[in-house]
Amino acid sequence: MPVMSPIELQEFLRKEFPQAVEAGAVIEHLDDTTIRIRLPTYERNLRPGGTVSGPTLMFLADFGFYLLLLGRLGPVAHAVTTNLNINFMRKPERADLIGEGRLLKLGRSLAVGDFLIWSDGKPDPVAHATVTYSIPPGLRPIGDAVI
Structure with missing residues (x-):
């Protein structure tokens, strides 16, 4: 089981990362190794031609993995992205994004994952x-526990 529930993650974000909360992402599923997030798209997320912008897609991948990691490790505000590689495969429609x-x-x-x-x-x-995310020193996962 994750050490933080979706509700606990939302509360943590309201305190530590309020600008991310403003994006409106909703956690639809969370367990120890997977997450599903819905991100509404707004006019500000569009680029010319009406397609969802690349930075919006990158935000969803990075933010979603951050939430997955926090769900697993607990409230580690200073876990940071060390690498994000994204492939844009087709034009995203103006609709909610599902990650x-x-x-x-x-x-x-380090924590490594992928995001569709x-x-x-x-x-x-x-x-x-x-x-890939860097885990701050002093927070070492051991089995299902964190020391």
């Missing part, structure tokens, strides 16, 4: 990202 992330490896100092993003209601993903 699904997986924690592939949780080591002593869809336009709501469409069967094919619009983007795929791989994400």
Whole structure:
């Protein structure tokens, strides 16, 4: 089981990362290794031509993996992205974005995962990202516990 629930994550974000809360992301599923997030899109998320912008997709992948990691480790505000590689696979429709992330490896100092993003209601993903996060020193996952 995750050490933080979606409700606890939202409360943590309101205190530590309020600008991310303003984006309106909703956690639809969270367990030890997976997360599903819905991100509404607004006019500000669009680029010319009416497609959802690349930075919006990158935000969803990065933010979603951050939430997955916090859910697993607890309220570690200073876990940071060390690498994010994204492939834009098709034009995202103006619709809610659905992101699904997986924690592939949780080591002593790094966490590695991937993230797929869809336009709501469409069967094919619009983007795929791989994400690596640095875990602050002193927070070492051991089995299901953190010391």
